Amino acid sequence: MSALETAIYGSSVFAATAVLPPARAPLALDLDVDVCVIGGGLAGLTAAREVARRGWSVAVLEASRxxxxxxxxxxGFVLPGFGQSPEIIVERVGLDHAKALWALSKAGLAYIRETIREHEIAADASDGWLYVSKTDRRDDMQAEAELLQALGSDVDVLSTAQVRSKLKTPYYFQAIDFPEAFNIHPLNYALALARLAEEAGVRIFEETPVLSIDPAGVRKRVVTSSARVRAAHIVLAGNVHLGRVMPDISQTLLPIRTYVVATRPLGEKLGEAIEYRGSVSDTDWADNHYRIVDDRLVWSGRMTTWDADPWRFAKGLRRDIRRVYPQLGDIEIEYAWTGTLGNAVHRMPQIGEVINGVWLASGFGGHGLNTTAMAGNMIARAIVEGDTAWRLFLPFEMIWAGGMLGRGVAQASYWTYRTKERFAARASRQAERERQRDAEKTARNVPRSAKPPVGDLRQRVRDKRAKQVASRKRVPKLTKD
Ligand SMILES: Cc1cc2nc3c(=O)[nH]c(=O)nc-3n(C[C@H](O)[C@H](O)[C@H](O)COP(=O)(O)OP(=O)(O)OC[C@H]3O[C@@H](n4cnc5c(N)ncnc54)[C@H](O)[C@@H]3O)c2cc1C
Structure with a gap:
């Protein structure tokens, strides 16, 4: 990869192992199409491809590559569901509506799997996702799994022993196992999707930032610095970068940066520490998401609501890895990168027709792989066939994200959550160690005092305290950002 390409795609292990196509030419001449898509990320590319496959003319305008x-x-974790927790979605829209949303998210997941399989894209990696708890709360995990099953997900609860046989760390207790999830090489998938869109007839213009749009009338106008596009429909798929094109919409997204590192190849010790080949997220919702890629550990976390150099976080992420897997020893980080996702206040995607003929596909948060596929398909069907499935997202209206204040609040709640979670996790481990010590004592038949069982009483108090700390935090959101 050239220095310019590294600057564009980041110093990621995925960019280093992708075959980047030559840059596409910017838009130079005025163009008339049925649909103009603003943004060449997964949402825009999926929508463009699916509209073109239905026979309509499409142009994608991408500000960069x-x-x-x-x-x-x-x-690259392809998971069912949304950034918002299933409990809250059900609370908000009821079980039947939530089931319909869940089915759409699973259709997004199936679209990616099928596209990769059908076109033999070099992006298929491994199956499964474990959502592991750092506190001992079997009942909560069981309740969460039952709700997921009611929504239509094929999940199981793994016991602490089962989890620790796959992930060799005392850090974890129970987990929810998502065998239907899978993991991909994200950049290879996205680049292949652009190629497939072009094969379906889409014209993609890179280095073509859209400056403004005029959405009035039947033929809408899209203005770039070099030329204009006239289109019957516009799809806004610019994520947090849409900016001045539609400020009212941009201000409904909170930009969240997450940081990712990939270690140098770790050899046998990696497989000994992590026997599971799917991806793992633990209950620090913005921290500790990881998977093995080839012989490396790819680990993400440490969200910020401002821009920062990813190497600034590399040390912290290395510490996170060593805290969970000390047996990996002195690991070296070879790649560090960051990207920005967009979260709406309700942590659900923003999908729908915002003005007659202007469609929004945005706010995909940390579940953007399935939901961009879902949204792209839904919007294409809505435009070409008049399908109304997108209306299922109407209860999740657009809300101002609070500007700088909103960012400050989001950052503070992340720090608070993280601190509480760490205390709760420590209390759970401590309670477990004490239980083990007592069990060992009993097994060795250490004579107990004839006096009232002070140890037992103390233990009960400790267990109660650990439970209280754990229950202060409800079952966390099944989120990956
Ligand atoms: C570090 C990180 C890890 C993540 N991990 C996962 C994961 O494991 N699983 C998962 O499901 N999700 C994950 N996500 C989230 C997921 O990647 C995103 O939700 C998803 O890719 C968003 O896609 P998008 O097309 O909406 O946005 P983007 O990929 O941001 O694409 C938007 C595009 O629009 C272009 N654009 C914007 N404005 C204009 C304009 N005015 N003119 C022209 N072009 C414009 C931009 O240049 C950009 O290319 C992660 C995100 C990050 C940052």
Whole structure:
């Protein structure tokens, strides 16, 4: 990869192992199409491809290179569901509505799997996702799994022993196992999607930032610095970068940066520490998401609501890895990168027709792989066939994200959550160690005092305290950002 390409795609292990196509030419002449898509990330590319496959003419205008941001820099976990927790979705819209949304998210997941399989894209990696708890809370995990099953997900709860047989760390207790999830090479997938869109007839213009749009009338106008596009429909798929094109919409997204590192190849010790080949997220919702890629550990976390150099976080992420897997020893980080995802206040995607003929596909958060595929398909069907499935997202309206204040609040709640989670995790481990000590004592038949069982009483108090700390935090959001 050239220095310029590294600057565009980031110093990621995925960029280093992708075959980048030559840059596409910017838009130079005025163009008339049925649909103009703004943004060449996964949302825009999927929508464009699916509209073109239905026989309509489509142009994609991309400010930089396709998939240079979140779509090419993510960690590649393809999961069912949304950024918001299933409990809250059900609370908000009821079980039947939530089931319909869940089915759409699973259709997004199936679209990626099928596209990779059908076109033999070099992006297929491994199956499964484990959502592991750092506190001992079997009942909560069981309740969460039952809700997921009611929504239509094929999940199981793994016991602490089962988890620790796959992930060799005392750090974890129970887990929810998602065998239907899978993991991909995100950049190879996104680049292949752009190629498939072109094969379906889409014209992609890179280095073509859209400056403004005029959405009035039947033929809408899209203005770039070099030329204009006239289109019957516009799809806004610019994520957090849409900016001045539609400020009212841009201000409904909170930009979240996450940081990712990939270690140098770790050899046998990696397989000994992590026997599981799928991806793993633990209950620090913005931290500790990881998977093995070839012989490296790819680990993400440490969100910020401002821009920062990813190497600044590399040390912290290395510490996170060593805290969970000290047996990996003195690991070296070879790649460090970051990308920006967009979260709406309700942590659900923003999908729908915002003005007659102007469609929005945005706010995909940390579940952007399935949901961009879902949204792209849904919007294409809505435009060409008049399908109304997108209306299922109407309860998740656009809300101002609070500007700088909103960012400050989001950052503070992340720090608070993280601190609480760490205390709760420590209390759970401590309670477990004490239980083990007592069990060993009993097994060795250490004579107990004839007095009232003070040890037992103390133990009960400790267990109660650990439970209280753990229950202060409800089952966390099944989120990956
Ligand atoms: C580090 C990281 C890890 C992640 N891990 C996962 C994961 O494991 N699983 C998962 O499901 N999700 C994950 N996500 C989230 C997921 O990557 C995103 O939700 C998804 O890629 C968003 O896609 P998008 O097309 O909406 O946005 P983007 O990929 O940001 O694409 C938007 C595009 O629009 C272009 N654009 C914007 N404005 C204009 C304009 N005015 N003119 C022309 N072009 C414009 C931009 O240049 C950009 O290319 C992760 C995200 C990050 C950052």
């Amino acid at each position: 396709v998939a240079w941001n979140a779509s090419g820099r993510n960690t």
